[in-house]
Amino acid sequence: MTAPKITDSHCHIDFPDFEGGQAELVARAAEAGVHRMVTICTKLRCEPDIRAIAEAHDPVFYAAGTHPMSAADEPMATVDQLKEIASRPKMVGIGETGLDYHYTAESKDVQQESLRVHIAAAQETGLPLIIHARAADDDMARILTEGYREQAYTCVMHCFSSSAELARAALDLGFYLSMSGITAFPKSQELRDIFAAAPMDRILVETDAPYLAPPPHRGKRNEPAFVAHTARKGAEVFGMDYAEFAAATEANFERLFSKAAAWTPGS
Template sequence: MTQATPQITDSHCHLDFPDFGHELDLVVARAVAAGVTRMVTICTRLRNEPQVRGIAEAYAPVFYAAGTHPMSAAEEPMVTVDDLVALARHPKFVGIGETGLDYHYTAESAEVQQRSLRVHIAAAQETGLPLIVHARDADEDMARILAEGYRERAYACVMHCFSSGAGLARAALDLGFYLSMSGIAAFPKSKELRDIFAAAPLDRILLETDAPYLAPPPHRGRRNEPAYTAHTARVGADLFGLDYTAFAAQTQANFDRLFAKAASWQEAA
């Protein structure tokens, strides 16, 4: 990475997935060369937490979070608040989740998904770490459960890979939560989604890849990787009428504010 390359963060990727094989050294190096100086890799099944933790321990730019993905909630043992609080003691564990609701593929497990989501909310409240939320075709229940939890005790949250409707965006933003922009926002047919982001406060926007999924143009249809965060960031900069350097700096400040534990680790390293 040259000194002139603006720094950005991939706030959500899955570096433990088999798509990356034995290429992690190269993947992380390409990310850093593209200005992606931090990555948060997400554990979606707690039985895989040791592997995900190992990746964060092996690579200085990588942090991690863990939870039970909503699409796996019916297949996995129900996580407990104590489980998540114990994991959060690791210095590079920086978020709770991903959790959430997915009624597109797994509507039949809606009840167990909602119970799991509430456990993750309680863990975010207990640890002070941000909740990382996956939402698909569940806008009404999602808005209700997030708000109910927040009324009981405030917590921080990012709506990861946000691609839901304007109503859920507004509900999340009204609670002080963040919206994360993935490669979906860069797809040509995503104008409605770009409009939702453009209407959001600039200080509430994060960047992510969700790698290995959802590669932005010009890599669409191929394996995504953290380096491609830069392509989505350029779309975001255009959306907010900023040059790339200014938009990158703002998203870095946003990440540091929400993921304060990662920001502190960077300063101490």
């Protein structure tokens, strides 16, 4: 029986963990039903390499931005720079960007400046914003809301593991929440409850590979094929069978990442 189709909406297959092995990784993903993935460029100087990976493999798309933990060390992105990158056929999202006060609170001012640049790029390109949020819930909700009130945009809260309050703020703006392997960890019941309270039509799944492998691979290198394990836990959370949950998250992904949904080989 063929596995239901599913998308890994956020991974990092350019990282050294996967060097030279992307073709095999894509093949293993396909065997698990993972027919598509979005690999994330976290430093804009790496964009040509990540674009090349996406262009070499039909199932791979990419997004580009400056990760908040790198915001103080990398040149500040510009809206024009992000718009130029967004013209590439397989570039489908802006980010990941956001705020991380857990590891890099000392650079919060430059992180906020970078985040606003990325919001403006999402507004101008129509591509979804991809948000990393850690230990910065109040500022994150405020900046996302302020930007949305100026001009609407779409967004996914990647690897969501923040508070119920931030989840509600994001959902109230029409944004999406993405389940990572953390959702499947035994001690993550509070997080599962936050997802269970969200509308099913705002849920995505991801690996954040090579990080956060779900059981039964916890503690090992994560990879896109393993998103199926997280999705099975997601199906439990929403009281759905796996095929139904997979189909729902596919519809959600294609609604949000419409450029990826519209892409055809050779286009």
